[in-house]
Amino acid sequence: MLKRFLYLLAGLVVLLVLGTAALVALNLRGEDALPTEAGSTFEATPAQVDRGRYLALAGNCAGCHTVRGGQPYAGGLGIETPFGTVYASNLTPDAHQGIGNWSPAHFWRAMHNGRSKDGRLLYPAFPYPSFTRITREDSDALYAYLRSVPASATPNAAHRLRFPYDTQAALAVWRALSFTPAPFVPDPAQPAEWNRGAYLVEGLGHCIACHGTRNVLGATEEKRGLSGGLIPIENWYAPSLTSKREASVADWETRHVVALLKNGTAPGGSVMGPMADVVFRSTQHLSEADLTAMALYLQKLPDATAPAPAPQRRDVGTMERGARIYDQRCAYCHGDAGQGAAGAYPPLAGSRAVNMDTPANLIQVVRHGGFLPATAGNPRPYGMPPFGHVLDDNDIAAVLTYVRGSWGNDAPAVSQRDAMRR
Template sequence: MKWLRWLVPSVALLVVLALGWVLFGGSRSRPTPPVASKVVAATLRDPALIAKGEYLAAVGDCAGCHTEQGGARYAGGRALATPFGNIPVPNITPDRVTGLGDWSFEDFWQALHSGKGRHGELLYPAFSYTSYTKVNHDDALAIFAYLQSLAPVHQPAVAPALAFPYSVRNSLKAWRALYFREGEFKPDPAQSAEWNRGAYLVQGLGHCNECHAARDMLGGTPQDVHLTGGQIPMQNWYAPDLSARKNGGLEGWSAQDIVDLLKTGQSAKGVAFGPMAAVVSGSTQHISDTDLRAIASYLQSLPPRAPMAEPGTPFDARTLSTQGEKVYAKHCADCHGKRGEGVAGVYPPLDGNSSVTEPTGINATRMVLLGGFAPVTAANQRPYSMPPFAQQLSDGEVAAVVTYIRRAWSNKALIVRAEAVSDYRHTPVD
């Protein structure tokens, strides 16, 4: 089965690669025409523009990818793991040899808006240009001014580790034809200014769809899939559906619940753990209250979702839930409450919690096994932690208690089996 998992996407990519050569030929990538006017150096030194760019870089969480653990901010020096190999993250400080020191704004705009490097080479979509293309010219200029204001750091990029056929950049021509639509965000005149601001931030700099949507075997997300939830590649976490309407991952969440989670890392409906904790810590806690309310306004407008299929067989569900209720009473109820209500500001509720009810059960299983911390934020400097239970509970007990909390109270999610718990138990911690 392992070789089959490798063969199917590889054959599919070869087909796409061949299609790319047929449709686009073997010609070199041509640079996108530059923006209308050259940016003068004095403009990039404007303190107000730099301050705006610093804020927008935080909104986009640029440092989250472009900073090696323990390294200088924005200096790269790391590689992003993908199902297709490791892709180096570039240095975006103004070092003239290893960074953006010799880049013009037109070069930067081409990368952000068109997904093309300084010399017209196609960029791998680990750089989220599929979302950043929506960023407008003025905001892109501000971000570039901020990056150019940083102290230059000499940090050569790590070597890429992409095996054939993924290392063939020309294959990206066909990939882009399938998954990339270049173009700035266009406001919807039928919506409010607040809604449009939220849509712009979520779809563009926030690049929320890059995690909160499922990807296919080629690593792409279809154009009509938007914030419907998906497993994050290589990280073994599930980014939930973000609709707050019927059957959505945030069903029942108020606008204030969304704002609270993004600002502090916790709300009356749940707590940020895993990759989202890092996003809150490095990005969303720094977003203005006005922009956070705009984001909430947009998320609350997302359409309702179809209900999930009835999970498992009635016998499986009853058996696991009965066993899990006993485990829950012994290990969980003291903190999370007999009815899964939690303790406000201390222990998150489990009833109606999107991390508990997401389709796969990965998040709840990993939290029971490994525990974790909510993010430290300015508004929540001493968050409570979740202890790990991997040493205390067997795979069967974890499966039972996770199934119980996913089906108790108002929750109606799929069951989790012991085999799945075993897989997560032996997955290295990211």
Template sequence: MKTLALSSVRFVPSVSAASSNRLRRAADRTRRAASSLVAGAAFAFAAMAPLASLIPCAQAAEATAPAGADTRPANVVRGEYLARAGDCVACHTAPRGKTFGGGLAMETPFGTLYTPNISPDNEFGIGKWTADEFFKMLRTGKSPDGKLIYPAMPIAAYTKVTREDSDAIFAYLKSVEPVHQPNRKQELRFPFNQRELLIGWRSLYFREGEFQPNPSRSVEWNRGAYLVEGLGHCSMCHTKINLLGGSSKSEQFAGGLIPVQNWYAPSLTSDKDGGLGDWSIKDIVDLLQAGISDRGAVYGPMAEVTYHSLQYMTDDDVKAMAVYLKTLPDNDPGRKTGPSATVTPAVFESGQRIYMQKCSMCHGEHGEGKLQHYPPLARNQSIEMDSAVNPIRIVLNGGFPPGTRRNPEPYGMPPFAQELNDTDAAAVVTYIRTAWGNHGQPVTARQVNELRKAPLR
């Protein structure tokens, strides 16, 4: 489970209408079946903000280029690519809303935030902004009127964006259709609705400044670092979030539970138990760009990231990100997942029976899977991790990988929440986590019940 994104000069065309419609129909079927695109095979990536849920439904409108030959200025075309790399449309477009019109509700532990209108509307958007003001906002995390921006926007990552890339993004945003839609008032609880408190947060977690290349590393590595740490803002999901909505530098990219969403974003470090330590560059590239690989498929929040952003990135950029990710150090090399806890024979046999009835047709009698559409469950890191959140959710809610240019007709998994009670669901997840040499821990009916009651996202 892992991910990221960022810039390039080359424009990548939009996904076809047919592919887009297929994904949307799939998402609708999933929601009607009480499903929420969840990670269950190998990665449950998500480029999410620390204070909020940033994942809209798969029907969020996308930025589209003019039909036919693209006659727009090169800077605008490049800006669209960069805006996709930053996944701007996912946060600044409400479900079934107009592109970049804002209004997406982002639930946080502190209340609800609503994303602002960033279309070039003169009254409610950025129509009257200058390129200098836009760049200053990205660099400083402050709006043109001096207000501190809530860190649901990844200000700690966007501060690293270069002036050249900022100007390109601004040129693109100024070229899209204005949306005359007022911005909704934030609904944060006291005292979190007092913006001046952000001064304290910023002193702890915000360091202003452009990305600085490492001269001892290759051009490709630095490009990947810029993409991952900047517009891609991957650490915001893949780093444990504390009670203040911030994260420790020492735990960067080491994985963590995404607040409110109840998804676990796995480690992106070289940790071989839960990270990318034994992943190949090709497997990482395939997962990010196509949504499926020999190691697994993306579901849940990461499926949205791949759909809106990563599938459009150039091969060179995605490979650069993979190269950078492969070098992230394991900050806790002494941590090793121990052997499975003892599972009672009755629970193991019950889980095995359910697995053979409902799972083995796709995932194989011995959890070997059927590559690439049905991920292996044997020796699968996302199955074995300490957190059982993702495998429980995928069993309950099912899901579909995103429809992408490289995988336009994804295979989905049906939800079993209506077929399995808490005890049976716990048994089959326990079986999957402890069979075939997997060293995961058993789960309980109570854990299943808690996630069954969790809001679907």
């Protein structure tokens, strides 16, 4: 009996050793040896710094690494996830709290491999699964720019994650299952402009971080691409960029896609919520050439439009209640027939945003209000006031059910439970 137990124990030890070795190997895929050269030996050119500044805008780096009213890139912003809060790090050239003693190779490891200077695995709230696609040249330019910003001694806050998500072992398992470092590979069958758009959308733009579907471990499902998904914690839905019933721009004129990314509004729609922040902080600052490249890439995404749902049945009492609320609160701006007002208030009749299967964004806007981003092309955008202080969950559900079932709209009704979740 003892002998059998010892054999069993030995087998378990061997499996543990082999499993650990496999886990380590999977987490070292595509990595060079940990660099040791000092960051102070790096001498950036003015052109490199300027290029890095532009790339930082393309990646919206300040959006996560700057707290409201704080010093740019000094970190400290808490990013809520289903597993706890991850705090953005200090990216200024401070030697103790920032990246002042990092080398370009250390920075490249973080961008390409998701590993910090000291060898720790980084949490994917820092979107290295997308940043892994950028070139070493662009990584060095970003590094050069970040070393040019004013240094800040703001300390890095400790993440607040639940067990076991706060352990490097759990993160190593996640990475082994969900991440492989991979540079961007141009598609030889596509023109250079399309490939440039793909590089920006898939890499620095990290669009899949919001517009991708996530699995139970929180990893984006690359095979499903930009098929849309609920943004964790924020409860905004990033619509599918491959569905003509949601946010595909395949049928748009290219100039209108560029206008949406540059101005936040276009003949086919406008942006609010998290996407308004992306336009305000990032895409409005990009060159016309890069915006056009992104537009061409987005227009050629494969069509994954789902069949239209069956006609919806409406509760008469709910529709009547919703109609009264709409007349009191909404008709003045959006019109008696949901026609909107050109250049000011968007039409609700026939709107893709209104007719999407999920009402998440509509609930957010009615409850909390929202504005388009202020941009050079739309410096004084009209906005939506919040109604959460005057409408309860039942009221919000009723008025949205009415809007989603009137003037030719035919989207599913909104329940009180739907409204309570947001």
